[in-house]
Amino acid sequence: MQRLLDQAAILIRDSRDLPPEQATRGFQEAIALLEAVAPGKERDGMMALAYLRLAQVQRKIGQKREAERAYLLGYSYARTSREERVRRLAEKLGEEF
Numbered sequence: 813m814q815r816l817l818d819q820a821a822i823l824i825r826d827s828r829d830l831p832p833e834q835a836t837r838g839f840q841e842a843i844a845l846l847e848a849v850a851p852g853k854e855r856d857g858m859m860a861l862a863y864l865r866l867a868q869v870q871r872k873i874g875q876k877r878e879a880e881r882a883y884l885l886g887y888s889y890a891r892t893s894r895e896e897r898v899r900r901l902a903e904k905l906g907e908e909f
Contacts (some may be wrong), residue, residue, distance in 0.1 A: 813849050817858065820845040831881050832873045841867035856893035860886045865903055867909070883909045 820842040842862045847852030849855045865887030870879035883905060890902035 816845045817848050820858055832869050835869045853893050856889045857895035857898050860889035860893055860898040863889060864905055880909060
């Protein structure tokens with residue numbers, strides 16, 4: 813399971829610097845990997861981050877409905893993870909959505 817978490821972390825990190833279409837695929841791939849991991853603080857924090865970053869990219873390219881859905885999922889995971897950093901990001905993005 814740690815290998816999946818590590819792979820997802822790399823995808824999330826690397827996707828931030830990609831063009832929007834590639835970034836979207838990277839974040840979605842990270843989410844798919846994380847879905848195979850049992851729920852927990854680390855996994856949920858990473859899910860939150862992936863969904864929140866995905867929401868930012870989708871909003872940027874005009875996919876409003878998809879962005880709102882990704883934001884809501886990211887916000888939910890941020891709350892359950894109890895990771896302060898991703899919670900602050902979720903709250904900040906909430907002002908934009």
